[in-house]
Amino acid sequence: MSTAPENRTATRTYSRTARALHWATVALVAIQVPVGFTMAYRGNTLKVWDKLTGALYNGHKVVGVTILVLVLWRLAYRFTRGAPPDEPTLEPWQKLASHANHWGLYLLLVATPVAGYVGISLFPALDIFGLFKLPGIVAPDKAAAGTAFAVHLALAIALVGLIGMHVAAALFHYFVRKDNVLGRMLPRLLR
Secondary structure (H helix, E strand, O other): OOOOOOHHHHOOOOOOOHHOOOEEEEEEHHHHHHHHHHHHHHHOOOOOOOHHHHHHHHHHHHHHHHHHHHHHHHHHHHHOOOOOOOOOOOOOOHHHHHHHHHHHHHHHHHHHHHHHHHHHHHHOOOOEEEEOOOOOOOOHHHHHHHHHHHHHHHHHHHHHHHHHHHHHHHHHHHHOOOOHHHHHHHHHHHH
């Protein structure tokens, strides 16, 4: 196995903006996933449709739209500014796996909220805390809404799986390979 590079300049970090967008996405997804499963369990399994369940659904919609906007911003930034070169000690297969994971995450971070938005448009459930309504993007059709929500759930589960692989790989690189993969996003951890 390769060891850590001899000097810190061999590894280039992501820009402050890219890091800020990454960690903001992480924070929102860390909130969104448990809220999504909790609201669905309360509403669909327990059949509890009280103010708390309603607030969870409303919050989930707001955070979902926020994640979509944030990820589109991240993609625009990535396409216009690029990313630093891969960590120098990575083997070709690791670079391929890393790129596949990153682009899979981007795809799911866009597709999951889009499927949810289609679902709430079809249902329709566009009201947010009684303050305003999100614009519908398709005509209401409750039967089709069930399909859209099932797709949303499947995408969310796939997203959680890719996130798990992403985190596991970062920790593997930091603790086992002792390279600077994690330091690219957390510069204080550069070796």
